[in-house]
Amino acid sequence: MKDFFNNNFNPRPEDGLRIVSRCPVCQREHNPAETAILDEVDGAHLIYIKCKNCNSGVVATVSLGAMGISSLGAVTDLNSKEIMEVKDWGPINEDDVVDVYRGLSHPSAENA
Numbered sequence: 001m002k003d004f005f006n007n008n009f010n011p012r013p014e015d016g017l018r019i020v021s022r023c024p025v026c027q028r029e030h031n032p033a034e035t036a037i038l039d040e041v042d043g044a045h046l047i048y049i050k051c052k053n054c055n056s057g058v059v060a061t062v063s064l065g066a067m068g069i070s071s072l073g074a075v076t077d078l079n080s081k082e083i084m085e086v087k088d089w090g091p092i093n094e095d096d097v098v099d100v101y102r103g104l105s106h107p108s109a110e111n112a
């Protein structure tokens, strides 16, 4: 019964914080070149960490709830300034996709 609960499919509580404590690309403990709290909404913080070792950037939300500290993060090639520029853009819609398609299909039309 103990093995059933200790298998690899059970997320460990520390997994949620791994992405902010250790670089997900080079696996080194973060000794960040840049750390920034970009935003705070209802106690949830949007943070940006840039790894000093491999220059990878991570954007993550960190929040404190009833179950403790949780985080959700992603590797990004954006810098902290670019994240601030795009964070309020909202979801991509059909018009955005068509604009990109037209721009790629007829690059000269963009400048016409």
Ligand SMILES: [Zn+2]
Pocket (backbone or CB within 6 Å): 023, 024, 025, 026, 027, 028, 051, 052, 053, 054, 055, 056
């Ligand atoms: Zn790294």
